[in-house]
Amino acid sequence: MSIAAERAIDELRRGRAANVAGLAVLPVELCGEDALEAFEGDARADILITDKRAAQLALANQLGAAGMQAVGIARPDWIDAAGAAAIADPTLDLSKPMKGPFRTVTVDDTARARAALQLAKLAGLLPALHMRPARDDDNFLTVGVAEIEAHRAPATLAEVTRARLPLKAAKDTQVIAFRSPGGPEHLVLMIGKGAYGDAPLTRLHSACLTGDVLGSLKCDCGDQLRAALDAIAADGGGILLYLQQEGRGIGLLNKLRAYRLQDQGFDTVDANLRLGFEVDERDFGIAAAMLRGVGAARIRLLTNNPHKVAGLEAEGVAVDDRVPLIAGHGELNADYLATKRDRTGHQL
Numbered sequence: 001m002s003i004a005a006e007r008a009i010d011e012l013r014r015g016r017a018a019n020v021a022g023l024a025v026l027p028v029e030l031c032g033e034d035a036l037e038a039f040e041g042d043a044r045a046d047i048l049i050t051d052k053r054a055a056q057l058a059l060a061n062q063l064g065a066a067g068m069q070a071v072g073i074a075r076p077d078w079i080d081a082a083g084a085a086a087i088a089d090p091t092l093d094l095s096k097p098m099k100g101p102f103r104t105v106t107v108d109d110t111a112r113a114r115a116a117l118q119l120a121k122l123a124g125l126l127p128a129l130h131m132r133p134a135r136d137d138d139n140f141l142t143v144g145v146a147e148i149e150a151h152r153a154p155a156t157l158a159e160v161t162r163a164r165l166p167l168k169a170a171k172d173t174q175v176i177a178f179r180s181p182g183g184p185e186h187l188v189l190m191i192g193k194g195a196y197g198d199a200p201l202t203r204l205h206s207a208c209l210t211g212d213v214l215g216s217l218k219c220d221c222g223d224q225l226r227a228a229l230d231a232i233a234a235d236g237g238g239i240l241l242y243l244q245q246e247g248r249g250i251g252l253l254n255k256l257r258a259y260r261l262q263d264q265g266f267d268t269v270d271a272n273l274r275l276g277f278e279v280d281e282r283d284f285g286i287a288a289a290m291l292r293g294v295g296a297a298r299i300r301l302l303t304n305n306p307h308k309v310a311g312l313e314a315e316g317v318a319v320d321d322r323v324p325l326i327a328g329h330g331e332l333n334a335d336y337l338a339t340k341r342d343r344t345g346h347q348l
């Protein structure tokens with residue numbers, strides 16, 4: 001656990017600056033002209049973005065070494081705080097077309113820059129930051145690179161409570177809640193009497209407010225959730241993890257930004273990349289730690305996503321079998337499912 005990281009996340013969420021190991025950063029999406037002026041003082045700040053966003057801004061040829069992940073760009077005179085917001089947020093592209101060309105600047109400590117971008121992601125913000133070297137008279141909350149990296153590490157997950165939770169699909173269900181300090185809350189549903197042999201049928205479900213709760217037809221999540229519970233109950237019991245990794249880990253608001261890009265014709269993969277995120281930002285270490293926490297080191301996994309199998313196995317969970325989970329296919333999510341099949345390797 002890192003209190004400093006937690007507090008720095010909170011500062012960014014409030015649109016305030018933080019000091020990441022000597023680099024002062026301010027979230028672009030929450031920064032107006034006055035805040036930017038106060039942050040800069042006499043010297044112009046640069047903008048820090050991910051390699052994914054840089055590629056969208058046609059900066060790929062300036063990126064140099066592959067895998068840099070953190071890219072600095074100079075902010076020329078013609079870009080004000082609102083212009084910087086459009087650099088960060090592709091959903092503004094159409095209303096504020098990017099002129100360019102942009103010029104990259106050297107990021108001298110890439111580990112630190114990456115950690116700063118990670119902090120923005122943890123805050124549920126777009127990964128784009130105004131940045132400049134910290135100054136002696138700054139009064140920003142300070143956080144180290146290691147503290148950011150350790151934050152929300154699976155090792156910090158602890159069981160908080162457990163209770164009976166009879167479900168429509170399975171009356172004999174127990175819920176076990178896990179939390180890492182300051183982080184999101186994840187649930188394990190233990191379905192059945194617990195006598196389900198060595199490798200229980202297991203589903204990792206990533207939260208999808210729009211699909212699970214509101215019945216969105218854009219994805220298959222809600223129907224998959226209910227089908228998974230039914231399948232586990234029919235198997236005599238098993239485990240469902242309900243993970244707060246909304247939008248494949250980019251958070252609800254950023255997922256809705258991705259939806260706006262989908263309204264403009266981009267698919268789910270390109271929408272994530274345009275926003276500056278990885279295609280999948282989920283951390284399978286969290287699921288692995290929870291499975292270990294309930295004594296399930298060996299499972300059969302309900303999924304169509306081979307990356308989930310590989311991700312869990314990399315975290316030390318033995319996946320004996322992959323069991324397909326086909327549900328919720330319809331007219332309005334046909335393109336979404338085709339993208340999963342064609343671009344992210346889902347077996348559909």
Ligand SMILES: Nc1nc2c(ncn2[C@@H]2O[C@H](COP(=O)(O)OP(=O)(O)OP(=O)(O)O)[C@@H](O)[C@H]2O)c(=O)[nH]1
Pocket residue numbers: 204205206207208209219221224245246247248249250255258259268272302303304305308325346
């Ligand atoms: N970023 C983003 N996330 C989405 C989108 N549609 C659904 N999601 C999220 O995707 C997650 C569900 O994961 P999926 O990739 O659909 O499926 P999966 O769970 O990896 O694979 P299966 O186990 O086969 O279902 C949930 O967190 C949803 O909120 C989208 O267009 N963009």
Ligand SMILES: [Zn+2]
Pocket residue numbers: 208210211212219220221222
């Ligand atoms: Zn969904």
